[in-house]
Amino acid sequence: MTKRKNQLADKLGSSGTEARPGWRDTIMTGSPSSQADIMMETAPLPPKRMASRNKPMRKTYYLPPALIERIEILADEEQVGISALVAFLLNTSVELVESGHLEIPTAPAKRQILQ
Numbered sequence: 001m002t003k004r005k006n007q008l009a010d011k012l013g014s015s016g017t018e019a020r021p022g023w024r025d026t027i028m029t030g031s032p033s034s035q036a037d038i039m040m041e042t043a044p045l046p047p048k049r050m051a052s053r054n055k056p057m058r059k060t061y062y063l064p065p066a067l068i069e070r071i072e073i074l075a076d077e078e079q080v081g082i083s084a085l086v087a088f089l090l091n092t093s094v095e096l097v098e099s100g101h102l103e104i105p106t107a108p109a110k111r112q113i114l115q
Helices: 002-012 023-029 035-042 065-078 082-099
Strands: none
Touching: 065 082
């Protein structure tokens, strides 16, 4: 692996020109390496962007295969996308929990949802 890494470094490296400092060199020295870095340090930072509530984010949750199948069947019957259906169902469930109309049956000692 080292031989391949060295060969790749030789191919990517610039011959005869001065090597540019790496990210660690820039951080460790504490001094900016170029005029662009100085400008970046003195420029005001833009306000943090709030995540758009309309733009969906990809998340992964583990679900039992039987539930996945039920969701797929329901989405097909209702002629909607699976993601849209899951978002609707989750949003509705969270609203019911938050309003006190639905209680999540947890076990106090284990903090698991009872089946």
